[in-house]
Amino acid sequence: MVRPRxxxxxxxxxxxxxxxxxxxxxxxxxxxxxxxxxRSAVGAEEIVISARAVESLVEAIGDAxxxxxxxxxxxxxxxxxxxxxPDFPTWLQQRKVGGRVAVLFGSEKTGLxxxxxxxxxxLVRIPTAVGCPSMNLGQAxxxxxxxxxxxxxxxxHPLRLSVHQSDLASVQSLYHLFDRSARVLEQVGYLKPKSxxxxxxxxxxxxxxxxxxNHDARILGGILAQVEWKIxxxxxx
Amino acid sequence: MVRPRxxxxxxxxxxxxxxxxxxxxxxxxxxxxxxxxxRSAVGAEEIVISARAVESLVEAIGDAxxxxxxxxxxxxxxxxxxxxxPDFPTWLQQRKVGGRVAVLFGSEKTGLxxxxxxxxxxLVRIPTAVGCPSMNLGQAxxxxxxxxxxxxxxxxHPLRLSVHQSDLASVQSLYHLFDRSARVLEQVGYLKPKSxxxxxxxxxxxxxxxxxxNHDARILGGILAQVEWKIxxxxxx
Numbered sequence: 001m002v003r004p005r006x007x008x009x010x011x012x013x014x015x016x017x018x019x020x021x022x023x024x025x026x027x028x029x030x031x032x033x034x035x036x037x038x039r040s041a042v043g044a045e046e047i048v049i050s051a052r053a054v055e056s057l058v059e060a061i062g063d064a065x066x067x068x069x070x071x072x073x074x075x076x077x078x079x080x081x082x083x084x085x086p087d088f089p090t091w092l093q094q095r096k097v098g099g100r101v102a103v104l105f106g107s108e109k110t111g112l113x114x115x116x117x118x119x120x121x122x123l124v125r126i127p128t129a130v131g132c133p134s135m136n137l138g139q140a141x142x143x144x145x146x147x148x149x150x151x152x153x154x155x156x157h158p159l160r161l162s163v164h165q166s167d168l169a170s171v172q173s174l175y176h177l178f179d180r181s182a183r184v185l186e187q188v189g190y191l192k193p194k195s196x197x198x199x200x201x202x203x204x205x206x207x208x209x210x211x212x213x214n215h216d217a218r219i220l221g222g223i224l225a226q227v228e229w230k231i232x233x234x235x236x237x
Numbered sequence: 238m239v240r241p242r243x244x245x246x247x248x249x250x251x252x253x254x255x256x257x258x259x260x261x262x263x264x265x266x267x268x269x270x271x272x273x274x275x276r277s278a279v280g281a282e283e284i285v286i287s288a289r290a291v292e293s294l295v296e297a298i299g300d301a302x303x304x305x306x307x308x309x310x311x312x313x314x315x316x317x318x319x320x321x322x323p324d325f326p327t328w329l330q331q332r333k334v335g336g337r338v339a340v341l342f343g344s345e346k347t348g349l350x351x352x353x354x355x356x357x358x359x360l361v362r363i364p365t366a367v368g369c370p371s372m373n374l375g376q377a378x379x380x381x382x383x384x385x386x387x388x389x390x391x392x393x394h395p396l397r398l399s400v401h402q403s404d405l406a407s408v409q410s411l412y413h414l415f416d417r418s419a420r421v422l423e424q425v426g427y428l429k430p431k432s433x434x435x436x437x438x439x440x441x442x443x444x445x446x447x448x449x450x451n452h453d454a455r456i457l458g459g460i461l462a463q464v465e466w467k468i469x470x471x472x473x474x
Contacts, residue, residue, distance in 0.1 A: 127386065132255035135253075139375060150323050
């Protein structure tokens with residue numbers, strides 16, 4: 001959950017997770033008083049107690065192989081594929097994901113920002129009514145948990161997801177690669193002040209779409225290191 | 238919703254209904270202050286404003302052709318068929334229900350009582366984890382709404398349900414029939430004080446299971462009226 005604002009919602013989300021067999025909750029920069037106020041929801045004491053609060057989204061999802069954003073599908077996200085929630089389990093199974101899957105929920109007021117969405121491999125939309133698209137946070141977690149459990153995709157059934165383990169690079173190593181690429185682009189003057197932010201968001205998305213394996217990531221990392229070295233040499237000459 | 242206790246939950250349930258295209262909410266004997274306190278949930282103003290509060294379950298579901306109870310599937314209901322929620326749309330479609338379907342949710346604390354359950358044609362269970370089976374009321378409504386909308390079974394798609402209209406007797410007319418039967422059983426001395434309540438619950442269930450048409454109900458009603466008349470004659474002789 002990114003920047004959750006309401007302690008009741010955090011408790012409700014924890015309970016919904018417990019209802020459907022999910023255990024690990026991470027809050028990204030929750031408002032501090034909110035986080036302090038969060039009380040254990042019925043049957044979800046363990047989840048709330050073991051929940052982590054972290055400062056950045058990257059910290060929260062670093063060890064995931066796939067990051068999925070949830071959205072009501074407002075205009076700003078229309079340039080990206082939106083998977084309807086009922087099709088999400090199939091999408092996940094077809095990707096043969098070996099590692100962990102992170103599902104992101106935005107704040108009650110604003111949802112996930114474009115910046116947050118750029119960290120996502122794909123976006124999932126709960127098919128809500130046109131007249132009332134935006135769901136309550138705890139209820140959105142409940143519905144997503146239900147759909148995943150319905151397809152048997154809960155952490156207590158790890159086999160379902162890991163039968164066809166691929167060697168997909170972890171998000172963490174992709175971020176290292178991304179940071180390195182951004183540095184190189186900076187050094188070669190590719191990033192213009194005005195479009196810098198948008199360019200980096202596009203680059204991150206591109207990098208996720210490539211579905212790099214760990215092997216790919218190592219090779220690309222090596223290339224980038226070499227480029228950096230060369231540029232550094234040129235500068236010092 | 239039968240005896241809802243928490244105004245936040247009522248508002249949350251209304252919002253979930255709006256999210257998935259449902260409109261009509263009825264509260265059966267809500268605690269009065271609770272009902273007064275209920276505030277419109279985001280996007281669900283119409284539902285909350287038009288929601289009815291009634292005294293008895295029969296008033297709430299009188300015009301439905303099918304009544305479905307939701308339950309966490311605790312021991313007391315194990316003697317009845319429990320349909321897992323993912324299978325519920327298929328069950329509904331196979332019955333070729335022509336009229337309205339009422340879905341009952343019990344109070345947060347106790348769920349639906351055996352008395353309430355005896356009014357249900359069938360029971361639906363949300364497949365929750367063994368360690369945390371009981372769902373928050375608003376989240377249970379959200380998940381049920383999602384599953385029904387997922388199958389296209391929302392009131393805005395009435396055709397899906399009414400393509401194969403059957404002439405199934407309304408719950409209201411079944412209750413009239415049931416009251417008449419109970420009166421006759423009383424008069425012939427079939428009901429013993431000790432087992433009276435349990436017998437009537439069984440009778441109600443049996444009557445629902447028969448899936449009587451309106452035609453059947455009229456014939457049976459006529460027979461019962463005749464029996465009553467005869468008994469009355471015997472008494473006055």
